[in-house]
Amino acid sequence: MEMLQVDMMLILEKLLLIGGIITFSLVIAMYTTYAERKVAAVMQDRVGPNRAGPFGLLQPLADGLKLFFKEEIIPLTSNKLLFVMGPALSMVTAMLTSAVIPWGSSIHIFGREVSLQIADVNIGILYVFGVVSLGVYGIMIGGWSSNNKFSLIAAVRGASQIISYELAMGLSLIALLMMTGSLSMKTIVEQQMSGGWGGFLGWNVLYQPLGFLIFLICVFAECNRTPFDLPEAENELNFGYHQEYSSMKLGFYLFAEYVNMFISSAVVSTLFFGGYDIPFVNEATLALSWGDNIVAMLGFVSLFSKIAFFLFLFMWVRWTIPRFRYDQLMDLGWKKLIPLALANMIITAIVILWFNK
Amino acid sequence: MASLTNRVKVLEQQPLSFMERLYLPAIFKGMAITFSHIFKKKATIRYPEEKRPFSPVFRGLQVLNRDEEGRENCTACGLCAVACPAEAITMEGAERQKNEEHLYREEKYAAKYEINMLRCIFCGLCEEACPKDAIYLSETFAPSNFTRKSFIYSKDELLIPHPINDKEGYDAARVSRVEKLKK
Amino acid sequence: MAEEVKKIKVTIDNISIDVPMGTTILQAARMIGGDVVPPAMCYYTKLEGSGGKCRTCLVEVSKGSEADPRPMPKLVASCRTGVMDGMEVKNMTSPKVEDARNGVVEFLLLNHPLDCPICDQAGECHLQDLGYEHGKQGTRYEFKRRTFDKHDLGPYIQLHMTRCILCYRCVFTADQLTNKRVHGILSRGDHSEIATHIEKALDNDFIGNVIDVCPVGALTDKTFRFKNRVWFTKPVNAHRECKCCSGKVTLWQRGEEVLRVTARKDQWGEVEDWICNECRFKKKQSADWTIEGPTHVSRHSVISQGHYEGMKKPTETFSAVHEGRKPKLLMDIHSVSEVNDPSIDLSAIDGPATSATYNHSTKKS
Numbered sequence: 001m002e003m004l005q006v007d008m009m010l011i012l013e014k015l016l017l018i019g020g021i022i023t024f025s026l027v028i029a030m031y032t033t034y035a036e037r038k039v040a041a042v043m044q045d046r047v048g049p050n051r052a053g054p055f056g057l058l059q060p061l062a063d064g065l066k067l068f069f070k071e072e073i074i075p076l077t078s079n080k081l082l083f084v085m086g087p088a089l090s091m092v093t094a095m096l097t098s099a100v101i102p103w104g105s106s107i108h109i110f111g112r113e114v115s116l117q118i119a120d121v122n123i124g125i126l127y128v129f130g131v132v133s134l135g136v137y138g139i140m141i142g143g144w145s146s147n148n149k150f151s152l153i154a155a156v157r158g159a160s161q162i163i164s165y166e167l168a169m170g171l172s173l174i175a176l177l178m179m180t181g182s183l184s185m186k187t188i189v190e191q192q193m194s195g196g197w198g199g200f201l202g203w204n205v206l207y208q209p210l211g212f213l214i215f216l217i218c219v220f221a222e223c224n225r226t227p228f229d230l231p232e233a234e235n236e237l238n239f240g241y242h243q244e245y246s247s248m249k250l251g252f253y254l255f256a257e258y259v260n261m262f263i264s265s266a267v268v269s270t271l272f273f274g275g276y277d278i279p280f281v282n283e284a285t286l287a288l289s290w291g292d293n294i295v296a297m298l299g300f301v302s303l304f305s306k307i308a309f310f311l312f313l314f315m316w317v318r319w320t321i322p323r324f325r326y327d328q329l330m331d332l333g334w335k336k337l338i339p340l341a342l343a344n345m346i347i348t349a350i351v352i353l354w355f356n357k
Numbered sequence: 358m359a360s361l362t363n364r365v366k367v368l369e370q371q372p373l374s375f376m377e378r379l380y381l382p383a384i385f386k387g388m389a390i391t392f393s394h395i396f397k398k399k400a401t402i403r404y405p406e407e408k409r410p411f412s413p414v415f416r417g418l419q420v421l422n423r424d425e426e427g428r429e430n431c432t433a434c435g436l437c438a439v440a441c442p443a444e445a446i447t448m449e450g451a452e453r454q455k456n457e458e459h460l461y462r463e464e465k466y467a468a469k470y471e472i473n474m475l476r477c478i479f480c481g482l483c484e485e486a487c488p489k490d491a492i493y494l495s496e497t498f499a500p501s502n503f504t505r506k507s508f509i510y511s512k513d514e515l516l517i518p519h520p521i522n523d524k525e526g527y528d529a530a531r532v533s534r535v536e537k538l539k540k
Numbered sequence: 541m542a543e544e545v546k547k548i549k550v551t552i553d554n555i556s557i558d559v560p561m562g563t564t565i566l567q568a569a570r571m572i573g574g575d576v577v578p579p580a581m582c583y584y585t586k587l588e589g590s591g592g593k594c595r596t597c598l599v600e601v602s603k604g605s606e607a608d609p610r611p612m613p614k615l616v617a618s619c620r621t622g623v624m625d626g627m628e629v630k631n632m633t634s635p636k637v638e639d640a641r642n643g644v645v646e647f648l649l650l651n652h653p654l655d656c657p658i659c660d661q662a663g664e665c666h667l668q669d670l671g672y673e674h675g676k677q678g679t680r681y682e683f684k685r686r687t688f689d690k691h692d693l694g695p696y697i698q699l700h701m702t703r704c705i706l707c708y709r710c711v712f713t714a715d716q717l718t719n720k721r722v723h724g725i726l727s728r729g730d731h732s733e734i735a736t737h738i739e740k741a742l743d744n745d746f747i748g749n750v751i752d753v754c755p756v757g758a759l760t761d762k763t764f765r766f767k768n769r770v771w772f773t774k775p776v777n778a779h780r781e782c783k784c785c786s787g788k789v790t791l792w793q794r795g796e797e798v799l800r801v802t803a804r805k806d807q808w809g810e811v812e813d814w815i816c817n818e819c820r821f822k823k824k825q826s827a828d829w830t831i832e833g834p835t836h837v838s839r840h841s842v843i844s845q846g847h848y849e850g851m852k853k854p855t856e857t858f859s860a861v862h863e864g865r866k867p868k869l870l871m872d873i874h875s876v877s878e879v880n881d882p883s884i885d886l887s888a889i890d891g892p893a894t895s896a897t898y899n900h901s902t903k904k905s
Contacts, residue, residue, distance in 0.1 A: 511878055
């Protein structure tokens, strides 16, 4: 019976955290769409949305509302169940990854230490990979069940693209994992925080620049963002796998992309940029004078600004670089990134062995 | 093959160097360009608040002109209608009666004059065809509306305000374009 | 034919033709046709004694005849000069003729009010064509153009004396078609005017033909006055049984309405068959006529802009496709547009439409 002694407070706390993070990522994703349009606009010497609310801040709400009121069309020849499942799956897998990301160190409320991470799984990275590879099913199912040639081609493209780039992604991470020796995201962050200059020198990007680059490219590909947005290629596949979708089902697909972007940015920041580490500040000494909670919040702000930077990078790249051709995409994935990642892994291994000797 | 002109320039295409094949420098260069555009002056004109000044040759809504005494210039000669490539203009003429000299400038006048604004392409050929300086294109848009009906403009909508009875309206309607035509 | 008419050879603008003795240069040129034909404002084939007044048909005779090859010293009026054997004439090839004709046009337009926008003749006016081909951009005349007191010529014919070029065609017409001419040229010189002596209405049965022979807009049809521009009406050949004339006319229609009836005209703008006043002024209904088909209009005329000739009206396929269902019209243009109001039958009004015509209808609707 003791095994079943459940800490009700823990469940409540986790539930609150889950609810908070889901709401938070949805709001962020919403405003990422707004940011995307604004960034695209300013990079093209335009102004961008500025009609709904001050500075157009209510634009995402208006867009969402519009999508809700659109006519819901399910093609006659589609597989109804799968057709509905596609966007749902996309959305769910996009949200799931956020569970293992440490959003900050712990805070103290009512005498309890509350970790700002939903689950500190010791195989956190594996979990991320597992969930992300499920994400391809959203695209596959959506594209296949639409019963439309373009959608199917897009879905097949998406699947093979994600599989190809997941390989390089995994290989680039192995080098990182050899250094950290842990799969837990929290441990990785804490290891980075212990570096010199208030943690800055511990950032993995300094030790794994090539690994970071490969990982970043793969993340772009995983998120189906330009220059790797072949599954939705507007001009050749006519919006690809979500061609047949309308109303909020389409909204879910579009939304999932932005949630994915947000989560990927969080993962990149966590693995390579010290997560909630504030650079050049020793959190432990600061916590003594300011208190744990404030430092935890500051850490969260730090993480968030890193995420914001990566989100901007996503958009920046999108409005700079044109789309790959499919053979170029495959060429880059299999012939360039995978050998590079392998080489990176071997070099890392040699260096580690050298220093440990 | 012999070249047709002596201006042919043979381009030597060399294989990409290692740095070029990396693509990364080119990518960073491109990103620097897009980033620099964030700080450039925006080309957008926020329409309802800001308005772009019309070019002096802008062709907008048609106006039927009156002379200084407020008499209608139009004599329903039909040249605008025959010049109109969209066949948007129709009219019916009538004879001026004894007591109507203050209304119409000549013995014939347009009793009915209609322009179908849905058809009009604002080419300005009516203005060019008019021998009486009776129709000109102003610097206003045809306002949008919900019904097709409201786009068939009759003389009431097209006539310029009376220069004596409604001086303000007349001056407002007599835009720079008319001034220019008078010269 | 017992008597063989002697043919003589004449060359106009390097084109030779054999014509019978006694032909005028103008007639010879018309036999050749095309661009060598000099324009004529006063000459009318069917009117005896016409011609020689307007001077637009001036040509240069570069060789008098085979017998006397000297050129004629001055330009001659081709309508009144007979051809000689071996005569060589220059019309469009002579810069002198071109120059003289420009001068003639300038003189003809000296007192012309240029009120084409309100003139019913516009579009079929010979003076307009002449001015278009030979006219200058502006006039050098600095004085006030002459004006006249208005003469009323009765219920059918409208006189605009300011437009008159004094060609005398209407005078000859009245002389030769009617028993008693009641109008003529009064006064002399600059004051010459077409008028009746002490106002009389022109009411002879055939007097309507003066409208057709008038080369300008001086005599126009009062029943057609201001009703439409000629180029918006559709000319069709039609005929009817008529006691006093051939009954062969051209109807100028708008839709089914007959706005105007004129005699048929040949390629020189001359009447083919004279028609009577009843046909011209009284029969303003399609039902009165047997319609033969669209009149041939030269493509150089603005009247051809309607492209009625050879036009095939596409058949309505809607009801065939939709099992006999009639197309549903969503908007009746008459509910929106005030122009071409079906409640106003313009052809039924005798004179021009006035404000009363239209005010009446607006009250009704």
